Amino acid sequence: MTARSDRALLRRFEPVVRYTRGEQFFPMDVGPYVRASSLWVQQPGAEPECLVPEGELTLDKLALYRADGSNAIHFLKFIEPLNIAELAAYRLQRVAQGLAKRGEQDVFRPGRGRLARVGYVSRLVDALFSLTLLARGRVPGDTSAAAILEYQRVLAEGEHYCYYGRVERQNGWVVLQYWFFYPFNNWRSGFFGVNDHEADWEMACVYCSESAEGAVYPEWVAYASHDFSGDDLRRRWDDPELERVGEHPVIYAGAGSHASYFVRGEYLTELEIVFLSPFVRLTRRLERSLRRALGQDQGGQAQAIGRAGFNTFRIPFVDYARGDGLSIGPGQDKEWDEPRLLDPAPAWALCYRGLWGLYACDPVAGENAPAGPLYDRDGTERRVWYDPLGWAGLDKVPPSDEIRLRLQERREVLDARRAELDEAISQKSHELVGLGVEAAAMQGYPHLKDRHAAYEAQIEALSGELDRLRAQVASDEALLEAMGHYDQRLRAGERGPMRAHIHRAHHPASDDELRLGRFAETWAAISIGVMMIGFVLLALFSREHLVLGLVAMVSLIVFIESGFRGQLSRLIASVTVGLAVVSALVLLFEFFWLIVVLGVLIAGAYIVWENLRELLR
Amino acid sequence: MSQSDVTSSRKVGRTSRKRQKRPWPVTAIGLLMLLQAAGLFSFGLLHVGASYLVQIGLLDQILEQGAELLGELPVRARALVMPVLGVVNEELLLRVSERSLDSLGLLFFALSALAVLAAVSFLRTRHNAWASAMLVQGLCLLIALVLYFSGKPVYVYVMMLYGILMVLYLNYHEVRDVFRAKPGVEEQASVHRGEGR
Numbered sequence: 001m002t003a004r005s006d007r008a009l010l011r012r013f014e015p016v017v018r019y020t021r022g023e024q025f026f027p028m029d030v031g032p033y034v035r036a037s038s039l040w041v042q043q044p045g046a047e048p049e050c051l052v053p054e055g056e057l058t059l060d061k062l063a064l065y066r067a068d069g070s071n072a073i074h075f076l077k078f079i080e081p082l083n084i085a086e087l088a089a090y091r092l093q094r095v096a097q098g099l100a101k102r103g104e105q106d107v108f109r110p111g112r113g114r115l116a117r118v119g120y121v122s123r124l125v126d127a128l129f130s131l132t133l134l135a136r137g138r139v140p141g142d143t144s145a146a147a148i149l150e151y152q153r154v155l156a157e158g159e160h161y162c163y164y165g166r167v168e169r170q171n172g173w174v175v176l177q178y179w180f181f182y183p184f185n186n187w188r189s190g191f192f193g194v195n196d197h198e199a200d201w202e203m204a205c206v207y208c209s210e211s212a213e214g215a216v217y218p219e220w221v222a223y224a225s226h227d228f229s230g231d232d233l234r235r236r237w238d239d240p241e242l243e244r245v246g247e248h249p250v251i252y253a254g255a256g257s258h259a260s261y262f263v264r265g266e267y268l269t270e271l272e273i274v275f276l277s278p279f280v281r282l283t284r285r286l287e288r289s290l291r292r293a294l295g296q297d298q299g300g301q302a303q304a305i306g307r308a309g310f311n312t313f314r315i316p317f318v319d320y321a322r323g324d325g326l327s328i329g330p331g332q333d334k335e336w337d338e339p340r341l342l343d344p345a346p347a348w349a350l351c352y353r354g355l356w357g358l359y360a361c362d363p364v365a366g367e368n369a370p371a372g373p374l375y376d377r378d379g380t381e382r383r384v385w386y387d388p389l390g391w392a393g394l395d396k397v398p399p400s401d402e403i404r405l406r407l408q409e410r411r412e413v414l415d416a417r418r419a420e421l422d423e424a425i426s427q428k429s430h431e432l433v434g435l436g437v438e439a440a441a442m443q444g445y446p447h448l449k450d451r452h453a454a455y456e457a458q459i460e461a462l463s464g465e466l467d468r469l470r471a472q473v474a475s476d477e478a479l480l481e482a483m484g485h486y487d488q489r490l491r492a493g494e495r496g497p498m499r500a501h502i503h504r505a506h507h508p509a510s511d512d513e514l515r516l517g518r519f520a521e522t523w524a525a526i527s528i529g530v531m532m533i534g535f536v537l538l539a540l541f542s543r544e545h546l547v548l549g550l551v552a553m554v555s556l557i558v559f560i561e562s563g564f565r566g567q568l569s570r571l572i573a574s575v576t577v578g579l580a581v582v583s584a585l586v587l588l589f590e591f592f593w594l595i596v597v598l599g600v601l602i603a604g605a606y607i608v609w610e611n612l613r614e615l616l617r
Numbered sequence: 618m619s620q621s622d623v624t625s626s627r628k629v630g631r632t633s634r635k636r637q638k639r640p641w642p643v644t645a646i647g648l649l650m651l652l653q654a655a656g657l658f659s660f661g662l663l664h665v666g667a668s669y670l671v672q673i674g675l676l677d678q679i680l681e682q683g684a685e686l687l688g689e690l691p692v693r694a695r696a697l698v699m700p701v702l703g704v705v706n707e708e709l710l711l712r713v714s715e716r717s718l719d720s721l722g723l724l725f726f727a728l729s730a731l732a733v734l735a736a737v738s739f740l741r742t743r744h745n746a747w748a749s750a751m752l753v754q755g756l757c758l759l760i761a762l763v764l765y766f767s768g769k770p771v772y773v774y775v776m777m778l779y780g781i782l783m784v785l786y787l788n789y790h791e792v793r794d795v796f797r798a799k800p801g802v803e804e805q806a807s808v809h810r811g812e813g814r
Binding site for chain 2: 568569573577580582587
């Protein structure tokens with residue numbers, strides 16, 4: 001395939017990307033970014049050292065910096081933070097722009113705060129997480145402002161919106177990869193998200209089948225998204241959830257994070273703190289056990305607990321993918337430039353394994369810049385690059401025009417295996433009958449006792465083996481029958497359920513979830529602080545009532561929270577069950593031997609009753 | 618609206634009007650809660666009565682002078698009254714402060730009233746009956762635990778045991794299923810008409 005035909009294919013299915021109001025960064029060419037950056041190296045235990053200063057770095061030079069085998073980390077530095085005067089000027093400018101553009105398209109208006117959507121413990125954990133940012137390495141707040149100014153300068157020199165494309169052929173599939181490079185991720189500073197970092201690579205894939213005549217048909221689409229992998233990433237081309245403009249799939253990009261979503265909306269994502277994961281597991285187990293004990297586990301509901309719901313010990317963040325801002329793509333507010341090809345991979349992508357932005361020394365890595373399209377942060381190759389099918393769980397799925405062929409192949413294999421099994425069964429069955437006859441003949445002869453015992457063992461083993469072989473045949477026959485039905489359905493043009501492959505889907509918050517009042521939002525924002533102040537006041541002025549006061553305060557807060565969420569009933573049930581457990585422990589403590597004696601008596605009476613019933617029946 | 622829509626709506630209307638059969642466990646819990654209400658009322662009477670006797674000084678007199686004061690009563694009546702007063706004194710007055718008797722009595726009366734309301738709504742299978750019943754059990758257990766840690770009057774164990782059994786029964790899946798949120802009549806009607814999505 002030529003670069004020209006690849007380019008045409010990429011253009012044919014290039015996505016439409018819809019952003020949220022207030023988005024500041026859009027996909028750009030890496031050239032101007034690299035020219036505006038400096039290249040640094042961080043040796044372990046040493047200060048970072050500048051290798052190429054700003055203005056002197058080019059894509060060709062970047063390709064020269066290969067991994068040297070040491071633990072050194074190469075990284076780019078896109079911008080220098082603003083000084084106080086520049087930052088103040090920028091802030092004033094933003095305020096003026098905000099006033100002038102009130103209600104206009106590029107102003108972000110947060111919806112109901114993320115904290116109002118989750119429970120009290122989560123908010124407490126969130127407060128702790130915010131405090132850890134002071135200790136962890138992070139991208140300074142004014143860096144985001146400087147990045148916006150720098151990006152605006154780049155756009156002023158030549159406005160462009162572009163993606164990097166790659167066409168890969170694997171297992172009969174034609175995989176179209178669309179890579180989007182953003183100069184900055186300002187999710188935290190711009191949209192109350194998890195992190196900020198320089199540079200951001202996002203990716204979407206369109207999976208097509210190709211006929212013998214060379215016609216290409218799109219079948220699946222997969223978007224890179226937070227915390228999702230494999231089958232969950234992809235949607236079938238005819239899935240109504242996948243929005244399309246002609247042949248162009250629509251991506252709703254998260255504000256600041258640039259994560260890709262199929263459906264517009266506000267997504268609650270969870271960040272699990274490593275040291276809290278035992279609590280996550282413990283709460284899930286307790287809830288499952290309680291439900292099982294009370295017979296409330298119908299249809300395996302208990303297994304699903306915790307997977308489906310939000311967990312208290314995780315930190316909530318909202319990814320706004322509203323799609324109400326700029327839209328880029330064919331026929332949209334802005335059009336894509338000619339795609340830049342990553343096939344064959346250019347030297348800057350292939351050779352440079354370092355980070356594409358500031359290395360913030362963040363051990364959690366959320367604030368460190370990502371590596372290029374080929375590599376992960378640690379320099380290893382990205383799976384989506386070397387195995388784009390496996391990345392979206394398509395390595396087990398053939399293109400639709402090949403399914404019947406593969407099915408036929410498998411049926412032939414199964415038929416052949418069944419013939420082999422039939423032969424083996426016939427032979428072993430014959431042998432077993434022979435052994436049985438010999439064993440029967442040996443009965444009643446003491447001098448053949450040992451041999452008889454050996455025969456018995458042989459018969460038992462052979463019988464077991466025959467049983468296994470027959471079970472295998474029965475199972476293969478059932479499988480063949482199922483394959484036959486599947487073949488019939490395929491012949492009739494059916495493609496099967498379009499979402500059967502999805503184990504865990506990401507859904508935006510529903511209207512009901514978002515319909516909580518301003519008061520609830522305010523309460524969520526101040527409740528943790530109010531509790532802390534209350535604790536201090538109690539400790540200062542009424543220390544003798546500290547415990548009682550705290551219990552009362554927490555109870556009141558929990559009660560108000562439950563009221564907001566319509567969960568009073570659940571709260572009452574949980575508290576009552578808790579009190580029942582404590583009461584049971586008290587009774588056990590006070591009347592241990594009496595309970596034991598009574599238990600034995602009841603068990604004895606029950607056994608007598610059951611036996612008598614059986615006897616008299 | 619087509620003819621079939623009208624028929625569906627009527628069917629739904631008839632279904633909603635038709636009284637559903639109340640499952641046996643729901644009836645049992647309703648009756649058990651009425652029994653609990655009666656017990657709580659008795660505890661209330663006991664506390665208020667004891668408080669009154671303490672206030673007029675009669676109880677101390679009876680306990681000190683015993684048989685003399687009750688001398689006018691028949692022997693069989695005395696034989697019945699004296700042990701009861703002894704238990705009241707030992708298990709209640711000596712374990713609960715005199716100041717708390719009145720307030721505890723009133724609390725039991727209030728709880729008894731609440732239990733009656735919860736029992737009635739349970740027997741009528743109102744949608745919030747389950748939560749009300751759990752609330753009554755929660756309050757009973759809370760009072761029992763507070764009393765346990767502040768004096769251990771003997772009846773707290775009865776309250777605890779009864780509360781625990783009621784909580785278990787209330788969480789029994791057959792009972793829970795009756796009070797789980799069901800789709801409303803309008804929603805059902807829209808499903809009948811094929812407008813569910």
